[in-house]
Amino acid sequence: MAVYTHLAAEDMAELIAAFDVGDLCSAKGIAEGVSNSNWLIETTGRDGTGARFILTMYEFRIDIGELPYFLALLDHLAARGCPVPRTIHDRDGALFRIVDGKAVALIEYLPGVSVSHPTPGQAEAVGRALAQMHLAAADFPAHRANGMNLAESRRLFDACGAQGLAEIDPALPALVSRELDSLTAAWPADLPRSVIHADLFPDNVLMLGDRVTGLIDFYFACNDLIAYDVATTHAAWCFANDGTHFDPALSRALLAGYQAVRPLSEAEHAALPVLARAACLRFIASRAYDWLNTPKGALVMPKDPMAFARRLDFYADPANAAFA
Amino acid sequence: MAVYTHLAAEDMAELIAAFDVGDLCSAKGIAEGVSNSNWLIETTGRDGTGARFILTMYEFRIDIGELPYFLALLDHLAARGCPVPRTIHDRDGALFRIVDGKAVALIEYLPGVSVSHPTPGQAEAVGRALAQMHLAAADFPAHRANGMNLAESRRLFDACGAQGLAEIDPALPALVSRELDSLTAAWPADLPRSVIHADLFPDNVLMLGDRVTGLIDFYFACNDLIAYDVATTHAAWCFANDGTHFDPALSRALLAGYQAVRPLSEAEHAALPVLARAACLRFIASRAYDWLNTPKGALVMPKDPMAFARRLDFYADPANAAFA
Numbered sequence: 221m222a223v224y225t226h227l228a229a230e231d232m233a234e235l236i237a238a239f240d241v242g243d244l245c246s247a248k249g250i251a252e253g254v255s256n257s258n259w260l261i262e263t264t265g266r267d268g269t270g271a272r273f274i275l276t277m278y279e280f281r282i283d284i285g286e287l288p289y290f291l292a293l294l295d296h297l298a299a300r301g302c303p304v305p306r307t308i309h310d311r312d313g314a315l316f317r318i319v320d321g322k323a324v325a326l327i328e329y330l331p332g333v334s335v336s337h338p339t340p341g342q343a344e345a346v347g348r349a350l351a352q353m354h355l356a357a358a359d360f361p362a363h364r365a366n367g368m369n370l371a372e373s374r375r376l377f378d379a380c381g382a383q384g385l386a387e388i389d390p391a392l393p394a395l396v397s398r399e400l401d402s403l404t405a406a407w408p409a410d411l412p413r414s415v416i417h418a419d420l421f422p423d424n425v426l427m428l429g430d431r432v433t434g435l436i437d438f439y440f441a442c443n444d445l446i447a448y449d450v451a452t453t454h455a456a457w458c459f460a461n462d463g464t465h466f467d468p469a470l471s472r473a474l475l476a477g478y479q480a481v482r483p484l485s486e487a488e489h490a491a492l493p494v495l496a497r498a499a500c501l502r503f504i505a506s507r508a509y510d511w512l513n514t515p516k517g518a519l520v521m522p523k524d525p526m527a528f529a530r531r532l533d534f535y536a537d538p539a540n541a542a543f544a
Numbered sequence: 545m546a547v548y549t550h551l552a553a554e555d556m557a558e559l560i561a562a563f564d565v566g567d568l569c570s571a572k573g574i575a576e577g578v579s580n581s582n583w584l585i586e587t588t589g590r591d592g593t594g595a596r597f598i599l600t601m602y603e604f605r606i607d608i609g610e611l612p613y614f615l616a617l618l619d620h621l622a623a624r625g626c627p628v629p630r631t632i633h634d635r636d637g638a639l640f641r642i643v644d645g646k647a648v649a650l651i652e653y654l655p656g657v658s659v660s661h662p663t664p665g666q667a668e669a670v671g672r673a674l675a676q677m678h679l680a681a682a683d684f685p686a687h688r689a690n691g692m693n694l695a696e697s698r699r700l701f702d703a704c705g706a707q708g709l710a711e712i713d714p715a716l717p718a719l720v721s722r723e724l725d726s727l728t729a730a731w732p733a734d735l736p737r738s739v740i741h742a743d744l745f746p747d748n749v750l751m752l753g754d755r756v757t758g759l760i761d762f763y764f765a766c767n768d769l770i771a772y773d774v775a776t777t778h779a780a781w782c783f784a785n786d787g788t789h790f791d792p793a794l795s796r797a798l799l800a801g802y803q804a805v806r807p808l809s810e811a812e813h814a815a816l817p818v819l820a821r822a823a824c825l826r827f828i829a830s831r832a833y834d835w836l837n838t839p840k841g842a843l844v845m846p847k848d849p850m851a852f853a854r855r856l857d858f859y860a861d862p863a864n865a866a867f868a
Contacts, residue, residue, distance in 0.1 A: 223575040228660035245655040245752060248584055251547040251573035260572055260584055262655060331569040331586060336552035428569060 223249035223257045224279045225322070232259070232275075235319060238310045239326055241273065242266055250274075253437075255281040260329065272329035273308060277322050282439065284316075284323050289364045290438050291315040291325055293357070293415060297435075298328075300356035303349060303426075304435050305330050332426025332433035340473035341430040343457055347477025349432040350420060350453055354446050355482055357415035366442040368418065370407070370498060373505035374400055384512045389526050392508070396501070399532065403498050408445070408491040416449035417441055421456040447488040450478055451495035454543075455503075455531050463530030471543050493535050493543075500532035547573035547581045548603045549646070556583070556599075559643060562634045563650055565597065566590055574598075579605040579763075584653065596653035597632060601646050606763065608647050613688045614762050615639040615649055617681070617739060621759075622652075624680035627673060627750075628759050629654050656750025656757035660785075664797035665754040667781055671801025673756040674744060674777055678770050679806055681739035690766040692742065694731070694822060697829035698724050708836045713850050716832070720825070723856065727822050732769070732815040740773035741765055745780040771812040774802060775819035778867075779827075779855050787854030795867050817859050817867075824856035 227235075233244040242264035250258045257277040265271035278287070291307040292315065298306040305328035307315050316325040335342055377385065377396050385392040417424070418440040426434030458471040478484070484492075507525035514522045534540055551559070557568040566588035574582045581601040589595035602611070615631040616639065622630040629652035631639050640649040659666055701709065701720050709716040741748070742764040750758030782795040802808070808816075831849035838846045858864055 229657035230659065230661055232657065244657060246750075247657055248572075249575035250584070251575050260574070333553035333556065333568065333571055335554065337554055426570075 223251070223259070225257050225277055225320070227259070227277075227319070231319070232261075235275075235317065235324065236261065236263060236326075238317060239308055240266060240311055241271055241308060241326070242268065245270070247275070255279055255439075261326070274305070274327045274329055275324060276327060277319065277324045279322065282323070286364060287316055287323055287325070289362045290441060292362060293360060293438055293441055294327070296360045297353060297356050302353050302356050302435065303330070303432050304353075304438070330426055330434035330436070332428050334423050334425060335427055336422065338422060338457060338470060339430070340469045342427055343470045344473040344477035345427070345430050345432045346420070346425055346453065346457065347474040347479075348481050349425075349435055350417070350449065351478045351481035353417065353435060354414050354449065360415050364442045366416075366418065366444040368440060368442075368502050368506065369444070370400070370403055370501070373498075373501050376505040376509045380508050380512055385508060388508055388511055389529065392504075392525070392529065395529060395532070396504070399497060399501050399536075403494060403501065406494050407498075408447075408487065408494060411445045411447050411488055411491060412485070413443060414446045415441055416444050416446060416452075418444070418449060418452060420449070420453045445491075445495065446482075447484060447491055448495045448499065450475075450484070450488075451492050452499040452502075454492070455496050455499045455528070455535075458543075459531055459534070461527065462524065463527040463534075466534055466540070466543070468543070493541055496535040497532050500528040500535065503528040504532065547575075547583070549581050549601055549644070551583075551601075551643070555643070556585075559599075559641070559648065560585065560587060560650075562641060563632055564590060564635055565595055565632060565650070566592065569594070571599070577761075579603055585650070598629070598651045598653055599648060600651060601643065601648045603646065606647070610688060611640055611647055611649070613686045614765060616686060617684060617762055617765055618651070620684045621677060621680050626677050626680050626759065627654070627756050628677075628762070654750055654758035654760070656752050658747050658749060659751055660746065662746060662781060662794060663754070664793045666751055667794045668797040668801035669751070669754050669756045670744070670749055670777065670781065671798040671803075672805050673749075673759055674741070674773065675802045675805035677741065677759060678738050678773065684739050688766045690740075690742065690768040692764060692766075692826050692830065693768070694724070694727055694825070697822075697825050700829040700833045704832050704836055709832060712832055712835055713853065716828075716849070716853065719853060719856070720828070723821060723825050723860075727818060727825065730818050731822075732771075732811065732818065735769045735771050735812055735815060736809070737767060738770050739765055740768050740770060740776075742768070742773060742776060743780075744773070744777045769815075769819065770806075771808065771815055772819045772823065774799075774808070774812075775816050776823040776826075778816070779820050779823045779852070779859075782867075783855055783858070785851065786848065787851040787858075790858055790864070790867070792867070817865055820859040821856050824852040824859065827852040828856065 232247050236244045246262035247259045250260050252258050259275040261273045261275050263271050294304050294307045297304045308326040316323045382393040424437040504525045507523050510522045556571050560568040570586040571583045574584050576582050583599040585597045585599050587595050618628050618631045621628045632650040640647045706717040748761040828849045831847050834846045
């Protein structure tokens with residue numbers, strides 16, 4: 221959550237001049253993004269009445285070859301009425317530019333705030349927006365494999381080692397090995413596929429009241445089972461932050477909102493608990509890896525892996541199968 | 545340069561509702577300020593056409609008892625046409641509020657960027673704005689002593705110790721003891737006084753082209769010799785960042801701009817080299833202290849004290865006395 225690169229105002233003005241958006245009026249580094257730097261940019265606008273944008277510089281963890289997938293997806297979804305920010309193309313039509321060897325993209329600014337304590341009305345709106353996105357993405361022509369699938373979770377857990385996992389929590393090694401085996405065996409491979417967001421936490425949704433004004437941060441987007449995205453979003457929205465206190469009202473609202481736009485098939489419905497366990501395992505894996513590999517005093521505090529172990533326990537308990 | 549506190553959107557909306565500025569539309573934590581957290585806030589505005597503000601939460605190094613001085617000063621200067629952001633008072637007329645035990649103030653948002661490579665035209669405009677501020681502050685009724693004066697520099701150097709200073713640079717202990725004695729003896733006590741900014745680096749000036757749109761960050765403002773502020777601003781603007789490469793064109797432009805609005809007296813003029821040395825010593829002192837006392841890996845990288853030792857050498861050389 222930091223700005224990793226200093227861009228002199230003079231260089232920023234030159235960069236902004238490569239886009240047809242008017243002259244630079246203001247650039248504030250914003251404390252968002254873990255692997256990129258972001259600035260809230262204000263310009264005079266094409267018509268002189270002012271315009272705002274987010275400028276993103278990709279710092280780590282991104283393959284520039286994948287940027288066109290993420291940035292063209294924003295255009296594709298925005299053109300179909302989804303509340304996602306459009307990519308501003310430069311004067312040559314390019315989706316991104318290179319500054320000091322790093323890719324930078326100019327992205328539409330959207331109003332809205334990320335809620336910390338969602339209401340059922342907000343969860344329902346997020347369900348609707350997610351379903352709308354899945355439908356709108358159906359004819360997106362590009363393809364990207366899910367880099368955070370079960371195989372990647374297994375690779376990350378192997379890198380942590382049983383001893384590392386036990387340092388985080390004594391119960392973690394057994395939970396991980398049980399779930400890796402069980403989920404691999406139970407994986408529902410033939411469900412409908414589309415582009416999925418794969419990381420739709422409240423942080424990545426902008427809202428004004430009960431209205432979704434922006435789905436943002438598509439840098440985990442990929443082609444995978446649609447119901448896996450529903451399960452991921454469910455795990456991200458329907459619990460207290462530390463994974464305790466499942467909220468059935470949020471769960472009902474999220475799924476009702478989703479199904480009002482795109483009803484889940486019976487097979488998708490039945491698969492939700494398994495997919496939700498896989499989603500939890502994916503976040504346990506990346507958080508456990510970061511937990512063990514983040515130097516003390518680093519800019520970004522690692523997140524607690526056990527917050528998703530608690531969610532996983534919820535989904536693995538047959539008594540809770542009725543959530544779906 | 546970080547946001548130290550997480551404020552949930554729901555709490556932010558409640559806080560903003562305490563001001564008559566419309567409803568919260570957006571809040572982005574911005575990477576500015578070393579001892580406070582800042583958010584760029586957008587609201588619907590009083591008339592529904594939108595408005596922007598900076599919300600500042602005071603985290604460290606501030607005495608809440610001093611906040612009224614800084615915040616009322618903004619109002620005083622803005623009312624006299626200076627390009628400074630006004631303080632937005634809450635519905636009860638208060639200059640700041642307390643959230644989770646910390647003071648927060650809502651401040652007008654001003655456009656503009658902070659230049660990294662000023663031109664003479666920009667330096668001249670800054671000189672004019674500084675002089676305008678000194679004149680406008682003449683009847684500001686409150687008083688605050690300069691907490692970063694020579695006595696404080698001496699205290700900070702004592703806390704560093706000769707050995708600590710020598711670790712930073714072998715030449716530093718001798719330079720410090722020579723300057724402390726010489727400046728104390730040569731101090732021009734009876735020059736005109738007013739409120740001074742005391743920290744007018746390019747970072748603290750917003751500009752659009754050659755126009756000053758904002759003087760910001762008044763948290764070192766105090767009552768002291770006016771010419772000391774001119775000298776501080778000179779040291780901050782007329783050298784390359786590392787203290788090498790004095791730029792005579794910037795120096796001439798800054799002083800010409802200043803004197804077009806408020807001519808310096810002969811005594812002020814003659815005192816500039818001594819005051820500039822004191823300004824350099826003040827920044828060497830605080831930077832040396834931070835250099836020796838900032839934990840490795842901290843969020844804020846300490847700045848190089850020697851960048852101001854090089855400036856001090858410039859001002860102490862009689863061959864350069866003609867700069868003023």
